[in-house]
Amino acid sequence: MGESEIKIFIILTGIIVLVFITGIIIFIFQYRERKLLYNKEKAMIEEQHQSDLLNKQLEIRQQTMQFIGRELHDSVTQKLTLASIYTQQMEFENLYPGMQEKLKGISTIINDSLVELRDLSKSLTESKIENSSLSDLLMLECERVNDTGICRALLQTTGEAPLTITVKSFLLRTMQEFIQNSLKHSNCREISIRLRHDEKGLALNAADDGKGFDVTTVQSRGIGLNNMRRRIQILGGSFNLQSEAGRGTSLELFVPIDHVNSQ
Numbered sequence: 001m002g003e004s005e006i007k008i009f010i011i012l013t014g015i016i017v018l019v020f021i022t023g024i025i026i027f028i029f030q031y032r033e034r035k036l037l038y039n040k041e042k043a044m045i046e047e048q049h050q051s052d053l054l055n056k057q058l059e060i061r062q063q064t065m066q067f068i069g070r071e072l073h074d075s076v077t078q079k080l081t082l083a084s085i086y087t088q089q090m091e092f093e094n095l096y097p098g099m100q101e102k103l104k105g106i107s108t109i110i111n112d113s114l115v116e117l118r119d120l121s122k123s124l125t126e127s128k129i130e131n132s133s134l135s136d137l138l139m140l141e142c143e144r145v146n147d148t149g150i151c152r153a154l155l156q157t158t159g160e161a162p163l164t165i166t167v168k169s170f171l172l173r174t175m176q177e178f179i180q181n182s183l184k185h186s187n188c189r190e191i192s193i194r195l196r197h198d199e200k201g202l203a204l205n206a207a208d209d210g211k212g213f214d215v216t217t218v219q220s221r222g223i224g225l226n227n228m229r230r231r232i233q234i235l236g237g238s239f240n241l242q243s244e245a246g247r248g249t250s251l252e253l254f255v256p257i258d259h260v261n262s263q
C-alpha cells in the first residue's frame with residue numbers, strides 16, 4: 001500500500017468514524033427528545049384524568065344529594081301528609097274523651113316533622129352552589145366569619161359573570177380553606193377578599209393580617225394547602241401563596257378566561 005493510499009484509508013476511516021459518532025449523538029438526542037415528549041404527554045393525560053375524576057366525583061355527589069332530596073320529598077313527606085290528614089279526621093270525630101288532646105299532640109309532631117323534612121329535601125335538591133353566584137357564596141362565608149366575632153371579613157367584587165358549578169365550587173372550596181387557615185392559625189384581625197372577573201379571566205385575591213408563616217418549610221405538611229393548589233391547577237389557573245412571619249398571608253389566584261369558560 002502506497003503512502004497516498006494509506007492517507008486515503010485514514011481519511012475514509014476517519015469520516016466513517018465521524019459519521020458513526022454523529023449518528024449516535026443524533027440518535028441519543030432524538031431519543032431524549034422523544035422521551036421528554038412522551039413524559040410530557042403522559043403528565044398531560046394524567047392531569048386530564050385527575051380533572052375528569054374530580055369532576056365526576058363532584059357530579060356523583062350532586063346527583064346523590066338530589067336523589068335523596070327527591071326521595072324524601074316524594075316518599076316520606078307524602079306518607080306523613082297522609083298520616084296528618086288521618087289524625088285531623090280522628091280529631092274531628094272525637095271518639096273517646098281526652099282523645100282530642102292526644103291527637104292534637106300527634107298532629108303537631110307530624111306537622112313539625114313535615115316542615116323539617118320539606119326544608120331538608122329542598123336544600124338537598126337545590127344545590128346552593130348551583131343556584132348562587134360566586135360573590136354571593138363568598139359573601140355568605142364572610143358573614144359566617146363576622147358572626148364568629150373572631151375577626152372581620154370583607155369582600156369586594158368587580159364585574160361578575162355566570163360560572164360553571166365546577167369553577168364555582170373549586171374557587172369556593174379554595175377560599176374556604178384560606179379563611180379556615182386564617183381563623184385557625186393566624187390570629188388575624190381582618191381577612192379581605194377581592195374578586196374580579198373581566199375579559200382576561202377571573203382573579204381572586206385573599207389576604208389576612210395575621211402572624212404569617214414560612215411558606216417554603218410548611219408547604220408539604222398540610223393537606224389543606226396542597227388541596228388548594230391542586231384545585232387551581234386542575235382549573236388551569238395560577239396559584240401564588242405568599243406569607244412572611246409577622247406580615248400576614250396572601251393568596252392570588254388567576255384563571256384565564258378560556259379556562260374559565262371551558263370547565
Ligand SMILES: Nc1ncnc2c1ncn2[C@@H]1O[C@H](COP(=O)(O)OP(=O)(O)OP(=O)(O)O)[C@@H](O)[C@H]1O
Pocket residue numbers: 181182184185186208210211212213218221222223224225226249
Ligand atoms: N393564614 C395562615 N396564617 C398562619 N399560618 C398558616 C396560614 N395558613 C397556613 N398556615 C400554616 O400552614 C400549615 C399548613 O396549612 P394546611 O392548611 O395545609 O394544614 P392545616 O390547616 O394545618 O390542616 P388541614 O389539613 O386541616 O387544612 C398550617 O398548619 C399553618 O402552620
Ligand SMILES: [Mg+2]
Pocket residue numbers: 177180181222224225
Ligand atoms: Mg388548613
